[in-house]
Amino acid sequence: xxxxxxxxxxxxSYRGGVFDRQDTLAKLLIAPAxxxxxxxxxxxxxxxxxxxxxxxxxxxxxxxxxxxxxFTAALEDPVFRLALRNTFVFxxxxxxxxxxxxRILANALLKPFRGKWLVRFLILLPWTxxxxxxxxxxxxxxDSIFSPIDWVLxxxxxxxxxxxxxxxxxxxxxxxxxxxxxxxVILVNVWRILPLATVIQLGGLSSIPRDxxxxxxxxxxxxxxxxxxxxxxxxxxxxxxxFLFGVxxxxxxxxVVYVLTRGGPVQTTQVLSSWTFFxxxxxxxxxxxxxxxxxxxxxxxxxxxxxxxxxxxxxxx
Amino acid sequence: xxxxxxxxxxxxxxxxxxxxxxFGAFPFYWMVIATFKRDHDLFSPLxxxxxxxxxxxxxxxxxxxxxxxxxxxxxxxxxVGFAVVVITLATAVPAAYALARWARGWxxxxxxxxxxxxLVPPTILFIPLSRFASFFGLQESLWSLILVxxxxxxxxxxxxxxxxxxxxxxxxxxxxxxxxxxxxxxxxKVVFPLAISGILTVVVFSFTLSMHEFIYALTxxxxxxxxxxxxxxxxxxxxxxxxxxxxxxxxxxxxxIPVAVVYTYFLDRFVAGFTMGAVK
Numbered sequence: 001x002x003x004x005x006x007x008x009x010x011x012x013s014y015r016g017g018v019f020d021r022q023d024t025l026a027k028l029l030i031a032p033a034x035x036x037x038x039x040x041x042x043x044x045x046x047x048x049x050x051x052x053x054x055x056x057x058x059x060x061x062x063x064x065x066x067x068x069x070x071f072t073a074a075l076e077d078p079v080f081r082l083a084l085r086n087t088f089v090f091x092x093x094x095x096x097x098x099x100x101x102x103r104i105l106a107n108a109l110l111k112p113f114r115g116k117w118l119v120r121f122l123i124l125l126p127w128t129x130x131x132x133x134x135x136x137x138x139x140x141x142x143d144s145i146f147s148p149i150d151w152v153l154x155x156x157x158x159x160x161x162x163x164x165x166x167x168x169x170x171x172x173x174x175x176x177x178x179x180x181x182x183x184x185v186i187l188v189n190v191w192r193i194l195p196l197a198t199v200i201q202l203g204g205l206s207s208i209p210r211d212x213x214x215x216x217x218x219x220x221x222x223x224x225x226x227x228x229x230x231x232x233x234x235x236x237x238x239x240x241x242x243f244l245f246g247v248x249x250x251x252x253x254x255x256v257v258y259v260l261t262r263g264g265p266v267q268t269t270q271v272l273s274s275w276t277f278f279x280x281x282x283x284x285x286x287x288x289x290x291x292x293x294x295x296x297x298x299x300x301x302x303x304x305x306x307x308x309x310x311x312x313x314x315x316x317x
Numbered sequence: 318x319x320x321x322x323x324x325x326x327x328x329x330x331x332x333x334x335x336x337x338x339x340f341g342a343f344p345f346y347w348m349v350i351a352t353f354k355r356d357h358d359l360f361s362p363l364x365x366x367x368x369x370x371x372x373x374x375x376x377x378x379x380x381x382x383x384x385x386x387x388x389x390x391x392x393x394x395x396x397v398g399f400a401v402v403v404i405t406l407a408t409a410v411p412a413a414y415a416l417a418r419w420a421r422g423w424x425x426x427x428x429x430x431x432x433x434x435x436l437v438p439p440t441i442l443f444i445p446l447s448r449f450a451s452f453f454g455l456q457e458s459l460w461s462l463i464l465v466x467x468x469x470x471x472x473x474x475x476x477x478x479x480x481x482x483x484x485x486x487x488x489x490x491x492x493x494x495x496x497x498x499x500x501x502x503x504x505x506k507v508v509f510p511l512a513i514s515g516i517l518t519v520v521v522f523s524f525t526l527s528m529h530e531f532i533y534a535l536t537x538x539x540x541x542x543x544x545x546x547x548x549x550x551x552x553x554x555x556x557x558x559x560x561x562x563x564x565x566x567x568x569x570x571x572x573x574i575p576v577a578v579v580y581t582y583f584l585d586r587f588v589a590g591f592t593m594g595a596v597k
Binding site: 022023025027032033034040043045047048051061101108119124125126129130131133138141145146151170191196200241245253254255258259273286289293300304 | 340438441444448
C-alpha cells in the first residue's frame with residue numbers, strides 16, 4: 001500500500017468544476033443575499049408605493065389605484081401636518097444636542113482614567129439595551145404621580161407649595177402637558193443616540209495624527225486655534241457621519257413615541273412613524289399608512305446621498 | 318499651583334464623566350430600585366423614591382417569572398435570534414467574501430448598494446410586509462419575524478464582513494490552492510477560519526439587532542404567548558390601564574443587561590461598519 005499522494009506534492013490543479021470558475025462561483029455566492037434583499041426589501045417597497053396610490057384597507061386589501069388622493073388627503077389632515085413638523089423638529093433638535101454632547105463626552109473618554117470599562121458600559125447602556133425596554137424605564141420616571149424628578153423638585157421646594165417656582169401643583173405631568181411631553185420625547189431621543197454618536201466621534205478623534213497636534217503646539221498655536229484649524233476640519237467627515245446616522249435612526253423611530261405618549265396628549269407628539277402605525281395598522285387604512293410612511297423617503301434618500309459622498313470623498317483607494 | 322490646577326482638571330473630568338454615566342444609566346438604576354421595592358413603598362409619593370424605605374422584596378420577580386409569559390418571551394427571543402443568525406451567516410458570509418475578493422469595481426458598488434438598503438427603514442416596510450405575513454399565513458407566528466429580520470441584518474453584516482475579508486491577504490488562499498485545495502476549499506477551509514472574529518461579530522449583531530427590534534414584532538404578533546421580550550414587556554405587563562411597575566421594571570432590567578454587556582464589547586466593530594471610509 002502506498003500512502004495517498006500528499007496534496008502539496010501535486011501541481012496546481014485546474015479541475016473545471018463549477019466551484020472553480022470564479023465568475024460563476026462569485027455569482028452563486030452573492031445571489032442568496034441579493035435575492036433576499038430584492039424579495040424582502042425591494043418588493044415590499046414597491047408594494048408600499050402601490051398601496052399609497054390605492055384605496056386598500058386591511059378589510060379589503062385588493063389594489064384599486066386611485067392616484068395621488070392619499071397624499072393630498074394626508075396633507076390636508078392637521079394631525080399629519082403636525083406629525084410631519086414634529087418629526088423634523090424632534091430629529092433636528094435632538095441630533096444638534098447629541099453632536100455637541102457627544103463631542104464633549106468623546107474628548108473626555110480619550111483621556112486616561114480609572115474605571116474606564118465601567119464608565120463606558122454605563123454610558124453605552126442607552127444604545128446597547130433594547131430601546132423599548134430602556135424607554136419603559138423613562139415612562140416610569142415620567143410617571144404622573146411617582147416621578148422621581150417631581151420628588152426632587154418638591155424636595156428642593158420648587159414644586160408643590162403656594163410660593164414654589166414651578167407652581168403649587170404637586171406634579172409636573174411630564175407626558176400630560178404638550179410642551180413638556182415634546183421636551184420629554186426629545187430628551188429620550190438624545191439619551192438614546194448619544195452613545196452611538198460618541199463612539200463614532202471617538203473613532204474620528206483618535207485617528208487624528210498626534211504629531212500634527214504636537215507640531216501645532218510647538219508652533220505656539222493656542223488650544224482654541226488647534227481645535228479650530230486641526231481637529232474640526234479633520235473630524236468633520238466623521239461628525240457628519242455621526243449626525244446623519246443619528247438623523248436616520250431618530251427620523252424613523254417609532255418606539256420612543258409609541259411607548260411614552262402614543263402621540264398624545266391630543267396628538268401633540270405624533271410623528272410620521274407613529275402616525276403611520278396608528279393609521280395603517282390600528283385603523284386598518286393601508287393606503288393612508290403607506291402614503292404617510294413614504295413622506296419619509298425623500299429625507300432618507302438625501303441622507304443616503306450625503307453618506308455616499310462622505311464615504312467616497314475620504315476613500316483612499 | 319500646578320498641582321492644584323491638575324487636581325481641578327482631574328476633578329472636572331470625573332464630574333463630567335460621572336454626569337454622563339448618571340444620565341445614561343439612571344433609567345436602569347431606576348429599574349433596579351423598582352424591581353426590589355415593595356408595592357407599598359413604591360406607591361407612597363412621600364417616601365424617598367431613591368431608597369428602600371421598607372425592606373426589599375422578591376415578590377415582583379416571583380410574579381414576573383411565575384405569573385406572566387416572561388420566560389416565554391425570553392424563549393421566543395432566543396429562537397428568533399438564533400434562526401436569524403443562521404440565515405444571516407448563510408447569506409452574508411458568502412456574499413461578502415465574493416464581493417470583497419473577486420469583484421472589483423462593480424463589487425464595491427454592489428456592496429455599497431447592499432449597505433444602503435439598510436437605510437430603508439422598517440417604518441416604510443412594515444405595512445406591506447404585514448400583508449406578506451398574512452398572505453403566507455404567518456401572522457402570529459415566529460416565522461414571520463425569522464424571515465423578516467434578515468432584511469436589516471443581511472445588508473449591514475454583508476458590508477461589515479466585506480471589510481473583514483479585505484484584510485485577509487490573497488496570498489494565503491493562493492498558496493492553499495497551489496497546495497491542492499479547490500477554489501471553494503480555499504475559501505471554506507482557509508479564509509473563513511481566519512475571518513472568525515468578523516463572523517463572531519456578525520453573530521452578535523444579528524442576535525442583538527433581532528432582540529432590539531420592535532415595529533415588526535408589534536405589527537405581526539398580538540398573541541401574548543408568541544411575543545418577544547422587546548414587545549412582550551412593554552405591552553403585556555399592564556392590567557387594564559394599570560402598569561405593574563415592579564414586574565415591568567424587573568423584566569426590562571433582566572432582558573437588557575446581558576445583551577448590553579455583550580454588545581458593549583463589540584460596539585467598536587459595529588461602529589467601524591457605519592463610518593465606512595470616513596476614517597482611514
